[in-house]
Amino acid sequence: MATTTAVLSAPRKRRQWRRTLQPYLYLLPALAVMAIITFYPLGYQVWMSFHEFSVKNIRVNNPEPAPFIGLENYVRIATSQLQIPNFEFVRLVLFNLWWALSNVVVHVILGVLIAVLLNTKGLLFRGFYRALFILPVVIPSIIVATVWRNMFTPDGGAVNYALQTVGSWFGLPATLPAFNLDWLRQPDDPIPFIPLPLAYFAMITANTWLGWPLNAVVATGALQSIPGDLYEAAEMDGASWWQKFRNITIVYLRPAMLPYAIYGFVITFNLFFLPFFMTAGEPFGRTEILVTQAYRLANDRQLYGVAAAFCVYLFFLLLIVTLITNKFAAATKSYAD
Amino acid sequence: MSTINDVRRGRDVTAYFRFGRRVGARRGEDEKPLPWGKQIVLQLILIFISFTVLFPILWIFSISVDPRGLFRPEGLNLIPPGATLAAYQKVLAQPTSNPISFIELMLNSLKIALGSSAVAVGLGVTAAYAFSRLKFRGREALMIGILGVLMLPSVATIIPLYVFLNQFRIEFGDLTFNLRASLVGVSLAVVSSQLPFAIWNLKGYLDTIPRDLEEAASVDGATQNQIFTRVVLPLATPAIAVTGFLGFLGGWTEYLTCFMFIGGTVSDWTLSIALNSMVGQYARNTPWSEFAAFAILFALPVSLVFFFFQRFLVGGLAVGGVKG
Numbered sequence: 271m272a273t274t275t276a277v278l279s280a281p282r283k284r285r286q287w288r289r290t291l292q293p294y295l296y297l298l299p300a301l302a303v304m305a306i307i308t309f310y311p312l313g314y315q316v317w318m319s320f321h322e323f324s325v326k327n328i329r330v331n332n333p334e335p336a337p338f339i340g341l342e343n344y345v346r347i348a349t350s351q352l353q354i355p356n357f358e359f360v361r362l363v364l365f366n367l368w369w370a371l372s373n374v375v376v377h378v379i380l381g382v383l384i385a386v387l388l389n390t391k392g393l394l395f396r397g398f399y400r401a402l403f404i405l406p407v408v409i410p411s412i413i414v415a416t417v418w419r420n421m422f423t424p425d426g427g428a429v430n431y432a433l434q435t436v437g438s439w440f441g442l443p444a445t446l447p448a449f450n451l452d453w454l455r456q457p458d459d460p461i462p463f464i465p466l467p468l469a470y471f472a473m474i475t476a477n478t479w480l481g482w483p484l485n486a487v488v489a490t491g492a493l494q495s496i497p498g499d500l501y502e503a504a505e506m507d508g509a510s511w512w513q514k515f516r517n518i519t520i521v522y523l524r525p526a527m528l529p530y531a532i533y534g535f536v537i538t539f540n541l542f543f544l545p546f547f548m549t550a551g552e553p554f555g556r557t558e559i560l561v562t563q564a565y566r567l568a569n570d571r572q573l574y575g576v577a578a579a580f581c582v583y584l585f586f587l588l589l590i591v592t593l594i595t596n597k598f599a600a601a602t603k604s605y606a607d
Numbered sequence: 608m609s610t611i612n613d614v615r616r617g618r619d620v621t622a623y624f625r626f627g628r629r630v631g632a633r634r635g636e637d638e639k640p641l642p643w644g645k646q647i648v649l650q651l652i653l654i655f656i657s658f659t660v661l662f663p664i665l666w667i668f669s670i671s672v673d674p675r676g677l678f679r680p681e682g683l684n685l686i687p688p689g690a691t692l693a694a695y696q697k698v699l700a701q702p703t704s705n706p707i708s709f710i711e712l713m714l715n716s717l718k719i720a721l722g723s724s725a726v727a728v729g730l731g732v733t734a735a736y737a738f739s740r741l742k743f744r745g746r747e748a749l750m751i752g753i754l755g756v757l758m759l760p761s762v763a764t765i766i767p768l769y770v771f772l773n774q775f776r777i778e779f780g781d782l783t784f785n786l787r788a789s790l791v792g793v794s795l796a797v798v799s800s801q802l803p804f805a806i807w808n809l810k811g812y813l814d815t816i817p818r819d820l821e822e823a824a825s826v827d828g829a830t831q832n833q834i835f836t837r838v839v840l841p842l843a844t845p846a847i848a849v850t851g852f853l854g855f856l857g858g859w860t861e862y863l864t865c866f867m868f869i870g871g872t873v874s875d876w877t878l879s880i881a882l883n884s885m886v887g888q889y890a891r892n893t894p895w896s897e898f899a900a901f902a903i904l905f906a907l908p909v910s911l912v913f914f915f916f917q918r919f920l921v922g923g924l925a926v927g928g929v930k931g
Contacts, residue, residue: 292831293743300734300806301749303726307799308756311767318767328773384656390649392641399653405660407921408913410860412879413906416886417667420898428666431683479659487921540760542863547883561762568766569867581763588758 315578319343323575336575343579352576354567356555363587366559369470370539373477378531380478381485382523386515388486389493404487406480415547418476422453422548429453429472457553469549469557477544485530492526493519532595539591560584671695671899694896695904702901703881703893705873709904716859716877718790723797724854728847731805736835738806739813740821753803761800765863768796772868787868790875796864801854808853812846813839849919856909878905 320343321327321336346352350359384403388396406414421428430451434444442449456468496518504514542561545551551558551566558566564584567577641649665685672690699709737743738750772795775786786792820842824834840847862879869875882905885898913920 290743293737293741293746296733296737296741296835297749300730300802303730303798304753304756304802307768307795308764308802309752311764311771311799312756314771315764315767318770323770328770387649387652390641392646393649394646395650395653399657402657403660404914404917404921405664408910408917409664409906410856410909412860412862412882413902414663416882416898417663417902419886420895421663421666426895428662428683432662435683479663483660484921536758540762542760542762547886561760564762565765565863565867568769574766574770577766581766584763585759592758 315581318575319579319582321575323578325572325574328574339575343576344583347576347580347583352567352573354555354571357563361556362558362560362563365556366539368466369473369559370535373474373481373538374531374534376474376478377481377485377534378527380482381487382489382527384482385486385489385493386519389490403483405483407483411480411543412547414476414480415543418472418479418544419454419548422472422476424450424452424455427453454549455552467553467556469552473544473548473557476548477538477541481534481538485527485534488526488530489523492523496522528599532599535595536588536591539588560587667899667902670895671903673896675896692900694894694900698897698901698904702897703884705876707873707876707881709901711874712876712878712881715790715875716879719794719797719861719865719877720855720858722791722794723801723858724851726794726798727801727805727854728809728851731802731809731850732840732843732847733835734806735809735813736839738810740818740839741831753806757803757807761863764799765796765867768799768864769867772796788872788875789869793861793864793868794858796868797858797861801857805850805854808850809843809846812849813843816842845919849916852912852916852920856913859909 318336320338320340322339322342323336327333327336347359350357387393388399388403424430430449430453433449433451434446437446437449438444451468453472454469458468459465460468460471500518501514504518509517539559540561541559542565545557545559545562546565549557551562555563560580561584564577564580567573567580640646666683669683669685669687671694672692673687674689674691674693675687701707702709702712738746769787772787772792773785775792777784786795816839820838821834824838829837860879861877862883865877866880866883870880882898882901885893885901
């Protein structure tokens, strides 16, 4: 008796082992690679952030060991005591948050309005417009950013020419200062009381061009899930266009748009391309965001330790942003599903 | 993190591309034509929006065919007088002041793009299968870890990767091979930011495939590996193609790592490095027509693929296909 159970259970045991081990075998290649080129560097970054780590610590011949300096890198960043002109940590963080928020609000509003417009029953050439409006999405971001930089050039840039053309319809001369703006470098703020440089408005213009189409795509998906009877019922009750939009469209769009808006916030918060290629932080580092500043610290200044501490700050900021937005999403969850 | 799930879960992002048709609604039944006045107003608004969308594209096209080699175009005109393709010829031969041709730049970009997307998808698909279909201890924790990395900007790993890869040096006499300063090193850094996305995107797709076929195969006595290679992989081909293309796009336009890791070696330059050197503070000697022609040649291949397969690609884009 005892021998037969042993004979039976051996292959079963092996099968059992296989069932527990197999998932890990499937995961192994990806996890091993991620451990080496993602998780280890992230840990190494934290180590670097506590050290005075610069170019002399990685040079080819006898690199020096990096001295431990505790939290000094963090303190230097938080108190804006870096050897970089125009570096102000608090201003940088506030600008970065405002940059993400203002963009997302504009993208979502435009995306929803245009999606509603395109969803109008009986509209001609709808397919043509939809195909056309996806163009900004299919062009690589680096090209979008460099082309907009070129368009905002003060001498011979497309934007100033467009302004001059529109101005000429109203009989205004092309030499008017308002039509010859130094968009990306003008040091004075265009609107008094609002501490945002002209370059910010140029950036948000370019990013709006780039950002609303995807929002329209997501909004269309939600719009088409609204039962048509609802509008008919509302019409019978004599609801106005605005009442229908507020009480039906918005309510149905919210569960799809809110998560996408939160996701868009994180993406825009980390959007490297525009501040880097379009304004290069001009004027005076005021359009720099955290990711571009971190890259500059490492690439231009070779302050690897400081840059590492900077990235740790970035990580915690993102964590806070994600937690707050998730709370926000959970609070409005009653609309969802 | 739930945000991505919501975007992924059932929200019909492809509805946008079903031109005008509504599910379950037959054309003509509830689509009565708009009153003319309203139709005209809406068309005017849409024509204006179309103009804003097309403006940068038309502008860059028009200066690319400008024959005058301008540093300062004069006014807006779609096709400038005496339009030529001379700028295209010039940038194909030698786009920057450095001795490297467009083809060489393209090959370098192509190596990074193909290498990194192949590795990311190849490694990602088995992991995605495990996350989507298999039960194991630590699944939740691992998925949160991967999602966390997915949300991080690529700048967050680039600095330690630079220092880390810089340690790998092989010397042959006078020649030194430094992993960091090579296309292989750049590709590794690109894989580092693309692998989490590949896993996540493929898992999202596998989750939507019904399990019936796999269960049938299992009843017929297929092993786990057979189910994976014979049933799941063929079914996942579209998702593999989409993830592969988005990865390719990321590698094709990668700038951060390229410039930081290999910026000093002109023979290893990529299209993105050359593009940025043609605009901005170091570009005083580049006529705008050449910059424009280069931008068009750089964008056209990937943009065309993207445009024609948009309905499959946009869904992936909405969950992090573009990482800043």
